[in-house]
Amino acid sequence: MLLKPFNTLFKHVLKHQVHDPILLKKVTPNFTIGCKRLLFxxxxxxxxxxxxxxxxxxxxxxxxxxxxxxxxxxxxxxxxIIWGTGFNVSHPPIAERVVNQNGQRLSDLWKDSSPEAYLGTMIENVPNGFLMLGPNVLVYDSFVSLAEAQVEYIVDSLKQMNAKNISKFTIKSDVIAKHNRQVQTQIQKTVFNSGGCKSYYLDENGRNFAAWPWSLKKLRQRLSTFDFNDYDVQYHQQTSQSIVDAPKEIV
Structure with a gap:
């Protein structure tokens, strides 16, 4: 694992900063650095x-x-007593208020399984629905940077939607399924899953529903252009009248 040398380095730094051996033992992590979010x-x-x-x-x-x-x-x-209990990441409250095109509430669909999305932005069977900072999009960077990349993707979709006279689009089932298979395969190799800690990235089944397994640069590349080939598309119906010159009456 690439982070192991850094793990050794930061333990040396920790020994330099904490002089009491009892306290040092208490604050020394028993997992690889990066397994949980870093405190700067x-x-x-x-x-x-x-x-x-x-x-x-x-x-x-x-x-x-x-x-x-x-x-x-x-x-x-x-x-x-200050309760630093965090917030509910694995089951976001917004899911209680979103019903898909099949009449299913997202909170019911996600009750026994982890939330899934396409690029953390599009949800299956939710036409024209966008999600900010959704499942498997978090990396070690500012949330603002992540949100900006998603906003660019959303704005591009709206521009194309208007230009192509599209009324509705929904992420294809095979596209979102393939995407999440790739995410879950690659994320097993990351420190989030193999670092030896229990964090809010992992749900009760041990599935990582939160982290992005690649770089922020790759995420930005994937979100730079909205590709309608990944979506089932419905167009506005156009009505046009053909004007035909009636034959002139011959007198």
Whole structure:
């Protein structure tokens, strides 16, 4: 794995920054760097080493009054509890409000399986429907960059739609199926799946529904031009009248 040398390097950096061997053991990851999202901050480890900070390296089990109890039995009195529980990525709330052309709610379709999309932007059986920052489009980069690439793709589709007199388009079933097979095959080789950690990229079945297995450059290339060959297309009906000169009456 390409990231293993970096893993060794950053562990050396960590030893240089954290001097207490007990704390060092608590904060040293047991997985490959990049398996979870990286934290870019210069004050994180210094903050952990201040006198008024205690690191408990176990999950929270319960709360009794103003005491938190960790899964290893550690008890700690606190004044404030901040719930950093994140958000629901595997089952996005928007799915509750989207019904496809077969009358199926996306939340029902995705209830027992991971969300799927084409280039994180188009959903099967949802005509003219676009999704921003959808399944398997996340890479180590700014969400703004990802959104900009998707917006270019969407705008290009609308321009072509207008120019070609198209009323409705839907991603082809074989196209989206092939795309997701390729994504899931390639993503097995990435640190997200092989790095040895459990992250929000993986659902309860261990399937990676979130990450893009290639580079941002490749994603931008794929989203640079909207190709209607990937879609089932329906055109507006055109009505035209042919004007035929009636024969002149011969007197």
């Amino acid at each position: 901050a210069n004050n994180y480890y210094p903050a952990l080493q201040t006198d008024n900070t205690t690191v408990i390296a176990s999950g929270l089990e319960r709360v009794e009054g103003n005491t938190v109890i960790a899964s290893d039995g550690t008890r700690q009195e606190v004044d404030v």
